[in-house]
Amino acid sequence: MSGSDVKMTPMMRQYLEWKNKYPDCLLLFRMGDFYETFFDDARTVSRELDLTLTARDGDKKLPMAGVPYHAVDGYLARLIEKGYRVAICEQMSEPDGRTLVDREVIRVVTPGTWLPEDASLNASLAAVLPGKETWAAAFLAPSSPHVRVALAGPDEILGLITGEAPRELLVPASSCPPALRGGSWSVLELPKSEFSPTSGQSRLAARWGLRDLAPFGLPENDPRIGAAAAAVSYMEETSFSKISHLQGIVCLTSESYLHLDQSAQMNLELLNGGASLFAFLNRCRTTAGRRLLQDWIVRPLRDERAVNRRLDAVEALLAAQNRRDLEEGLACCRDLERSVARLHLGTGGPRDLAAIRDTLSVYPAVFESAAPVRDLVGLPDPALTGELASRLASSLVQSVPRTIGATPLVASGVDEELDSWRSLNDGGQEWLDAYLEKERAATGVSKLKVGYNRVFGFYLELSKGAAAEAKLPDRFERRQTLVNGERFITPELKEYEDRRLSAESHIKDIENRIFDELCQAVMDATAALQQTGQALARLDVLASFADVASVGQYCRPVFSPDRLEIRAGRHPVVEASLRGVPYVPNDLTMDRTRRVGLVTGPNMAGKSTYLRAAAIIQIMAQMGAFVPAEKASLPLVDRLFTRIGARDELSRGNSTFMVEMIETAAILNNATSDSLVILDEVGRGTSTYDGMSIAWAALEYLHGQGGFRPWVLFATHYHELTRLEETLDGLFNLSMAVSEADGEVRFLHHVQEGPADRSYGVEVARLAGLPRVVVRRASELLEKLEGDAPKGRSEAMKPSIQMELFDLEGDRLIDRLSALRPDDMTPKEALDCLYRLTDEARKLRMTP
Secondary structure (H helix, E strand, O other): OOOOOOOOOHHHHHHHHHHHHOOOOEEEEEEOOEEEEEHHHHHHHHHHHOOOOEEOOOOOOOEEEEEEHHHHHHHHHHHHHOOOOEEEEEEOOOOOOOOOOOEEEEEEEOOOOOOOOOOOOOOOEEEEEEOOOOEEEEEEOOOOOEEEEEEEOHHHHHHHHHHHOOOEEEEEOOOOOHHHOOOOOEEEEEOHHHHOHHHHHHHHHHHOOOOOOHHHOOOOOOHHHHHHHHHHHHHHHHHOOOOOOOOEEEEEOOOOEOEEOHHHHHHOOOOOOOOOHHHHHOOOOOHHHHHHHHHHHHOOEOOHHHHHHHHHHHHHHHHOOOHHHHHHHHHOOOOHHHHHHHHHHOOOOHHHHHHHHHHHHHHHHHHHHOHHHHHHHOOOOHHHHHHHHHHHHHHEOOOOOOOOOOOOOEOOOOOHHHHHHHHHHHOHHHHHHHHHHHHHHHHOOOOOEEEEEOOOEEEEEEEHHHHHHOOOOOOOEEEEEOOOEEEEEOHHHHHHHHHHHHHHHHHHHHHHHHHHHHHHHHHHOHHHHHHHHHHHHHHHHHHHHHHHHHHHOOEOOEEOOOEEEEEEEOOHHHHHHOOOOOOOOEEEEEEOOEOEEEEEOOOOOOHHHHHHHHHHHHHHHHHOOOEOOOEEEEOOOOEEEEEOOOOOEHHHOEOHHHHHHHHHHHHHHHOOOOOEEEEEOOOOOOOHHHHHHHHHHHHHHHHHHOOOOOEEEEEOOOHHHHHHHHOOOOEEEEEEEEEEEOOEEEEEEEEEEOOOOOOOHHHHHHHHOOOHHHHHHHHHHHHHHOOOOHHHHHHHOOOOHHHHHHHHHHHHHHHHHHHOOHHHOOHHHHHHHHHHHHHHHHHHHHOO
16 A cells, blocks of 8 residues: 555545554544545455445545445454454544544454454454463453463364364464464464563453462463463453453363364364254354353363253253243343443443343343252342343333434433433424413514524514514514514523524433443443353253253263263264154163274264264263263263364375374374274275274274273274274174165164174165166175185286176166157157167177
């Protein structure tokens, strides 16, 4: 961007001054009723928002594009969604037509910190301080009352980041590990000083009036302090606010939560897409509930008491007769934490107050409906916010405007002066009519009229003759002489004129004052409102769990450290997608003597679904949800690992097999005896013997050679591995049942004890629609290869030229025959076609 070829008016110099201070942002420059952009910013905004690019000068050297100020949030949402940072440069003084309006950047809107009114985007940011063996991370959502921090290995931190899905990731300059790049977030490098634990502790402790951060479980020089300080400072600097709604720091510890790494979250489809676990479980009525549900999915609990507390609540809600009333009440609740945060950040408006009012007005009914689970959920007494609820209900009109001044905000009867100004503004004609009658009576002049023009204001008017005859009192001051009449002003009418013309300004000023007072009242009750909002979110999620469990006839899981038993388990998402087709449930029984289940059988028979179902049931149980099974007795696992599917990472130079080995290595290096490991087709990305050797060795390692014995489900096509049951005492075989009748193969999707006798790969190929010649040739090769004779193997590798040619052409001939429609052909056409097909068949028979 350059303004060297443009005439530099004072306004343009002002624009460039602010733009130079925020070069990495799109600058929205307030000019009257519009926010304007210029130069390269204008071109970008025009392209991204599909706006017309105009020019301010006749030479078209000053491109510009703008958006109305009252609709700016909608345009901001689109820019933020595309990853742009936007600086808002606001008018700080009223235009007078003579001097340059003062302007200042009042906030910087970024993907990670923007908090819109309508909750269309769940913005959040993360700050990461990488170390040699451990990384420190801090997570901050604009609406949250807490910064959440963690200190763990890179793998665990990456898993947390994936689950949090921040829009922005803050890292020290020149210190960003490659693993942090390439995600759905944008990476922003900040000076290393921003991540200093020493200075960070001083800043954060002063914020909360503490001597140090020990009350939050953070000792001096803890790297988590540096990450938290960077996140908080960034939020403050972009919002130009002290973010006073932030209440403290919460430590995320590995001992508290089930760890799900990036691969597990992706392979199990926990969050993203219409077929995800989140989409299936999401029957929440509130945006806060949906946010919390996502958090619970990626961070299930390990504390049995805490899990059972949630399960107790779900059980109570299932038994509650008024659950529908509760759900209807929740549907009327708004996002308290978001609205409170927006008011603290200085971006809140009348609708945030209305959202708080509407929620508090239905909260007593929700509190009553939730009687069976109040203590389990931690619902605070409505009396804590009762006074605020009454004040908001009595102070605000039912339908509030988006901005102050558009329509009335404050209800009648709240402020006498406001009501007086409104009466004057709304009932001005009535006052004038009454005043006119009073003056007519006082002067005895019945022809007295009242009028108004923009030059002289309000006046009383008489005709020339009437004015000459009338004896007007001294308070009548001549204002204007016309050809046919005289106009007068009186002190009372002048006072009314001044009041009438200033009424709108006074109304706006009083409404602004009352709005500020209500905002302060809300902020004074921040802790109670946040507590209420968090409890409503918990109640919403648990009610969603109850709804899902009721529809699906789910069971309550129980926990046992030495047993993993699932009876008639189902994959909830797959079952829902079948749309009426019966789902075949399956059992799984494991204990301390049966820790490694080896699952064999053909593709399409349901191995992967069986493995995924076990993992999903484990996650749901530790979330505190009922599970899709008749019975479930489960251990509380510390980590859940998955190696499922085939994919590459070409952008990082990793092949499919390399990705497979990296994920397998992460499992073998990080699993413990309290982990659940799901492995599907390890070794498939390389040669048969290489792959089988790797799978074999991995099984032995997980069985105990690694010094630990996790719970393992291992699906494979390497049938040779089933023999390990004879040498590994904790390994047992499972297989997918198959029915064979009249040469047809049917997959039953039922898991049975014992190994599979074959893979049925050729049958799957036939079902997939491979050409018949390929299927027949594959069957021939398979039979010879399985003969295990050297001669047979060499002969199997020799292509059968005659069979290939005949079968290929024969298939084409059959295809032509199947496409014919004899009923649509004349006898002559049918006979000619028969001759052609007969000739072609004879030629094929004669081909050597």
